[in-house]
Amino acid sequence: MAPDPTPQGEQVLNQSPAFTDVNLFTTDTPLREAVAREGAADAAENLAAFGRIAGSAAAADLGRQANENPPRLRALDAQGRRLDRVEYHPAYHRLMGFSTAQGLHCSTWEHLAKGSYPQQGAHVARCAGSYMAAQMEAGHCCPITMTHAAVATLRHEPVLLRSVLPKMVARSYDPRFIPWQKKQAITIGMGMTERQGGTDVRTNLTTATALNGNGGKAYAISGHKWFMSAPMSDAFLVLAQAKGGLSCFFMPRFAPDGSVNRIRIERLKDKLGNRSNGSAEATFDRAVGYLVSEEGRGIPTIIDMVTLTRLDCAVSSAGLMRQALARALHHAQHRTVFQKKLIDQPLMLQVLADMALDVEAATALTFKLAAAFDGHDDPDATAYRRLMTPVTKYWVCKIAPALIFEAMECLGGNAYVEEGGFPLLYREAPVNAIWEGSGNVMCLDMLRAIERSPEVLERVLASIEALSGGEQRLKSAVEGVRIMLAEAMQDQTRARSVVELLALTAAGALLQAHAPPAVSDAFLATRLYGAFRHSYGVGLGGGDIHGIAARATPALG
C-alpha cells in the first residue's frame, strides 16, 4: 500500500463527514408521515424539491454569510438628510428568494386572489416548507411569517386587501425601496411593541389622528415602536391610539405623494440571535397610516395575524430541533470513541433516542395544529386552533433551547464553533418563546379560551381521546388535565403545569395513534408521570432505544 502523502498534522481522522447536501424532507421520516397524515400528501414531490434546496451546502453557506454580515442602518446621507434605510447582505436576499419562490409567505392565500376555494392541506404543506426553511436559516423567516400572517388581519379591510393581495401572493421577491404600488411583490411587517409594554399593548402611547375628519381611513401616526423587525418591509401593521381607542393601521414605507413615509429608524438591535433579520427601534412623526377595521378594534383585528405567527413559532422551533437532532445522530454514527461508534455506546444512544421522542412529538403536535388551520369553519378544527395554538406554541418553543443544547453536547467541541453552523441553531431557539406571546402569556391565553367557551376544551379532549384508543395512561392524563384545569381556573400559578400536561397528552395521543410502539410507549412512559426531568438520557433504559434512534436517523441515500 502506498504511504499516505498527507503531512501528519493535516490528517483528518475520525471526524464525521459534513452534514450538508441533505434533503430535509426525504430524510425526515416523522415529517413525511405527519405531512401525509395531516392532509398534504399531494405536496410531497414539491416539498422534496424544496428540501433539497433548503438542505444544500450552498444554502447553508448563504445562511452563514447572512448572519456573519447582519443588516446595517443608513439613517442619514452624507449631508445629514434622512435616509432611514437598512442594507442587507446579498445572501439574505437570496434566502428570501428561496422562501418566496416556495410560497412560504403566501401559499395559503392564493385562492383568495384567484377567487377559488382553499387548497386542501395548504397550511400543512406551507408549514412543512417553513419547518425546512427554519433549518436552512431562521432569521429570514421573520418577514416571511409576518407577510403570510398579515393577510388574516387585512381581511378586515376588503378594499385595501384587494389592492395589496396580488403583490402579497406573488411568488417572487422584490427588495427595491420604492412605493409598494410600483412593485411586483411586497412584504409586510408588524409594529405593536413599545418601550413600556409588549405584552400589554393597551399601554401603547403612539397616537393616530384622522386626516380627513370623521369617516376617512387615512391617519397621521406619531409615537415609537421598540421592536419593529424587517424594517425594509413595504408596509407594517401597527397599533396606535385613535379617538375611539387602540386601533390597527396599515402603514406603508412611502407616503401617498411618493415621499418616504415619516418612519424614522433610530437603531437596529444588537441581538443574541436572529442576526440576519434586522429588528428596528422606530419613531413615527406624523407617518401616514390607513385604518384597518374600526377604531377601538386594534387588538381583535391584529390578533388574527398574531395567531398565525404563533403557529409559525412552533413550526420553526420544531424545525430547529429536528436539525439539531439530525446532526447529533449523524455525528454519533461516524465518530468512534473507545473503539466504538458513539451511537453504539448505550449511554449516548439513550440520550439520542430520548431527544428523538421530543422532536417527533413536537412535529406531530405542530402539524396537527397546522391541519386545524386547514379545517377552516369546522367546529372541531376551530376549537383545536383556539385552544392548542397557545398550548403548542408554549411547549414546542419552550423545549427547543434545552434540546438543541443537548444535541450540541452530543457533537462535543465542534458544535461550539461557528463554522459548523450549530451555534446558529442554538442562538435562534429562545426567540420563538419570547415573541408573539411569551410563555406565561400563552398559559393565560389558554385559560381565557376555556373561560370564554368551555366547549373548546371538550372538543379538544374528545379529539385526544379518539386518538388514544383507550390507552390507560392517556385516559388518566386527560382526567389529570380536567382536574388541574379546574385548579388553574382558580389559581393562575397552576397554569404552566396544565399547559404542559395538555401538550404532552395531545402529543402522546398522536404518537399512540400514528408512531411505532417503540416511540409512543417510551414517550408515554417517560413524559406522562414518568422519570423525565428535562434532562435527556434519564430513565429510558427499558425502552427500545435502538428502534427509536433508527427511526429518527436521517435516511441518507
Ligand SMILES: Cc1cc2nc3c(=O)[nH]c(=O)nc-3n(C[C@H](O)[C@H](O)[C@H](O)COP(=O)(O)OP(=O)(O)OC[C@H]3O[C@@H](n4cnc5c(N)ncnc54)[C@H](O)[C@@H]3O)c2cc1C
Ligand atoms: C428579536 C425580536 C424581534 C421582535 N420583533 C417584533 C416586531 O417585529 N414587532 C413587534 O411588535 N414586536 C416585536 N418584538 C417584541 C416581542 O413581541 C416582545 O418582546 C414580546 O411580546 C414581549 O414583550 P416585552 O418585551 O415588552 O415583555 P413584557 O410584556 O414586559 O413581558 C415580560 C415577561 O412577563 C410575562 N408576562 C406578561 N404578562 C404577564 C402576566 N399577566 N402574568 C405573568 N407573566 C406575564 C411575559 O410572558 C414575559 O415573559 C420582537 C422581539 C424580539 C426579541
